[in-house]
Amino acid sequence: MASRGAAMVNYLKHLPRLTRLRMFEAAARLQSFTLASQELNVTQAAVSQQVRMLEQELGVTLFVRLHRGLDLTEQGQELFRTVSTALSQIATVAENMRAASRPPVIRVGVTFAVATFWLIPRLPAFRAAHPDLEVHLIATDRGFDSVADQVDIGVAFGDGAWAGFTPTLLKESTVFPVCAPAYIEAHPELKDLDSLLHQVLLSMEDDRPGRLDWGEWFARLGIDGSRASRMLKFNSHPLVIQAACEGQGVALGWTLLTDDLIASGRLVKALDECVKIPKSFFFVERQDKATAHTRLFKEWLLQKF
Template sequence: MSLMDKRVSPNGLRVFEAAARHLSFTAAARELRSTQSAVSQQVRALEEQLGLTLFDRVHRGVRLTEPGQALFEAVQEGFATIENTIDRLQRRHRNPRLNILTDFSLASYWLLPRLPDFRARHPDIDVRIQTNQGVFDWQGQEVDIAIVFGDRRGLEGATRLLDEEVFPVCSPGFLDQHGPIDGLARLGEVPLLTLSADQGQQWLDWPGYFARLGGRVQPAPSELIFNNYPLLVQAAIAGQGVALGWRGLVDDLIERGMLTGLDGLSLSTSNGYGMIDVHPEDRRDAKRAFMAWILAG
């Protein structure tokens, strides 16, 4: 039976919660700006409605009964849930939230380093980054903007952000030890770090890279295979092999001397990253500001 069926007053529950928290009708009355007798009457009415004794009246105070303690815990939990929900809704109203979906690679090496600038320009907008290394599917998800990798057909209707330019990268120490790496033949002889594409991703892998640049040189078996690009990059920085680097993602690491790019073995494709407005009918200022900022950068 619901509370409405029992006609339990929400105000009665509030009075009960205050009395149970203070273990005093007088203290509860002071908090609620009421009187001790009014609090006592409302508690008595609640007990009659529920058919339960919630308090034992003892000398100079009250004590919760077992049912009273159980109800007190439940009411406190319920009030806390209501208050948290109201707070969350108010914060969402004050600070509009944007949900951005992209992959680990772009989030780590392209978006996050730029994000402080957006937050400085728009401190009232909360940005939530969701990452996925597999094939993207934002249907049924709470996503406003998706920044995804794909070919021209897959990015039809998207705003192009980055074209795919790929080149081998390794640590300076690795190049000192194994270099020079000045052609495909030598590249095929050194340890290669592989980013798997076992979920149908369309980024370039080593076999595709070698095939596009010649087709006759087969790379040696990879020593390490990753399904996470940031981990692969960390392995390259640690000198464990040569990885494929994407222009726009590894530039900063090269400028800081953590990686060396073998630009002479660079390869461009028609693939790239594009920005998709998942709900174009949604014209919120926060989303428009983020998209304009992305394009201006």
């Protein structure tokens, strides 16, 4: 043991200061003292001085100073390869150690509506049962594909085909008109589809193809939706549903998204008419990132259906 300690002391005597090596590596990689100083948050003069002192310590010239940058000498290239490899290995080991000490993270992709009206109210129960796991929600209103590369699992709405993900059907989609109980009381004339056309219809402003809006919903029931006289539009689905809960009009309600609000009495079905659409809600799991933690979340979520 003593010989190892002595060898280490002897080894350290030949090692240049880490500060000088870091500044040299940044300058060599960026081919600029100025850019290296910006990356390391020090002055350009400090980088230049530390590199010069490193050159004096080693007795070699590491850079050829050019008018608009730097170029490595042969000795500089050799040192850069060694230093960059060593720093990269140290950084990798350090990050692995940090990751090992952090709680496992499950990244879940959802729409804002699914997150707001279905998943978030249920998450406290999952966290209470599994306090050692962290759940990060990544929400979007632009379709699951827009966040697919950022997540491990998700609740997606579509036809069940997402590249690289295994889908499990959660619930088929039925769409129907919903409003606050107070809105029904204030509009006793709302009794059929024709009278619905004359109500304030709450809608999401979305030009994506295939999106079900009021016009399409009425068309599937054989009604000319262009006769609708009053439309109030929002740029997100949660805002549409919130406006309906506040009695500002009638919105299109979706199974899964409005089930809890109807069960709690905040919303009611304005009419019994409904439209079943081919797209559904799926649990999706990335095929190359399935872990014990994602399977645990999947088992918990499926128990809710």
